[in-house]
Amino acid sequence: LTEPLLGWDVGGANVKAARVSAADDPAPVVVERPFALWRDPGGLADVLQETARRLGPARKMAVTMTAELADCFATQREGVTHVLDAFVQAFPQSETWVYGTDGRFRSPDDARARPREVAAANWVAAATLVARHVRDALLLDVGSTTADIVPILDGCVAARGRTDLERLQSGELVYTGLLRTPACAIAGRLPLRGGSCGVAAELFAIAADAHLWLGRIDEADYTCETPDGRGRSRRECGARLARLVCADLELLSEDDVSAIARHLVLTQERQLGAAIRRVRRRLGDAAPGTAVVVGAGAALALAAAQQAGLSVLDLASQLGAAAARAVPAAAVALLLADAP
């Protein structure tokens, strides 16, 4: 390979891109750009251009996406078309290849014609890349919003579901993440002073508030918007957590808030652990005993894997820390670099 490539993972809340210079590039350069697509779909082309400028020029683009699910699009078809149009608009001189859930690249026109085949294919790219490093493993990719649990058996991606819908059914897609998950979707009750308490079913707090309050992430990691538009300080996160039980920081103690935050994080870990066990049960004796943990929420994945009794392999040492946070973006670039 003589020319550099950009790999893109376009989500509804984040755009991630990686620049690779060879199919065996040991440390792809990665950029993550939070972008609330559903609020400003027309702004995507600009975000793509700006992200590409930070990475440096490349004529060839490898694209995977989950953004088509964003609720600014009436259907996935509309979403896929919109994302691909943004690439054409942003990079009219570039050659763009779209990755599909079958592991093949196709032209934007082919992808527009069969949008189901390219919708939410990013996990296939990640798993295909990981399968080159580890023959048998469960890939656990926990991002800001969702978690992928992908079995790799004998060097092949052995997922049961292909579409998001099928993967939600199989438990291979779990809709919980490090940052954006609404707290009221994590737990219906919260611990309070020895008892338990119902939860306000409002977008008062998100997973990021609990993780930051507990010191598991810092303000720079809290890359999504806050639910109330206020800041990301520990105190502001605590106020959002207190509001989950219709209270505030005048009413709750530091310990009260910590108990709420801990319960939310533990519930996420338990939920992921249960999904891991479910995926492994289906695989029977072939179920891998090793987990590969990647993504911004790798710490959540690690705790869940340990809970499920798996040994853990940290891919960051082989892919580089930045690429391990954004594996699908690095993966589509490396896979395209290697494509015939």
Next chain:
Amino acid sequence: LTEPLLGWDVGGANVKAARVSAADDPAPVVVERPFALWRDPGGLADVLQETARRLGPARKMAVTMTAELADCFATQREGVTHVLDAFVQAFPQSETWVYGTDGRFRSPDDARARPREVAAANWVAAATLVARHVRDALLLDVGSTTADIVPILDGCVAARGRTDLERLQSGELVYTGLLRTPACAIAGRLPLRGGSCGVAAELFAIAADAHLWLGRIDEADYTCETPDGRGRSRRECGARLARLVCADLELLSEDDVSAIARHLVLTQERQLGAAIRRVRRRLGDAAPGTAVVVGAGAALALAAAQQAGLSVLDLASQLGAAAARAVPAAAVALLLADAP
């Protein structure tokens, strides 16, 4: 009583007001005005004025609120002060009385000094009024966002909790409602084609989408904002429900969507039924066998009451249909009209 009174129930998503002309006014005139306070807190005074104009002039105002919980306010103290300032600004010539959880009216200055005493007191007003009509009953007031379950024993309000926090703990406040409840906070799994499926933990759909899809409400009843900013047609509600399982209306059938909607509504009914049983268990032999169902979500309350084995009294015949949808607003007005 010689002069008319306005009663106000200022919530975070709705402003409700009632005009009464006597303490025994048989049919108060009621106005409901959806207003997303958290998005535009400064606009409250205008909304109050506009609502008062629709009801006609009154010098005396009775106020209760839940808006102090809105996340535009850092604390309940800030919220209570903001709401009362808006009344002073909107009606500088009026005499305003603020209802407290102790069942007494106080001046705005007294209320500002002790905000906890007037925060979320609207259910006390409603129950106090209902207790004049029914000596023993469970008041079930299901609104757009929350449900109150208030025991009335021997003509007195016999709630265990007074603050929202205490009432969430006791089960007397259930955070589920006819319209605004995020679907992902109602159910963590949804039925799909004989199996079950995880739910996208995003604000993709709300309770209103399920109730409208099933024909339990019509577009005019869907008074809150839609989560995606699109319309309120049955098809648009169905698209939002489909997105809960990362699908769209090209991928799901009419029956698939109906199964999802039914499950959401049944889960709300079951959740309310469980809370009713819990409140009745605490009351032991004294537990009333009759439920009084009011609020925009009276149909949900009715189903839950029947599930819990209660006979049901519809207060609409005694209060008028409009007042039965907004009991706290009518109640504070009638209670102030009757105050010494």
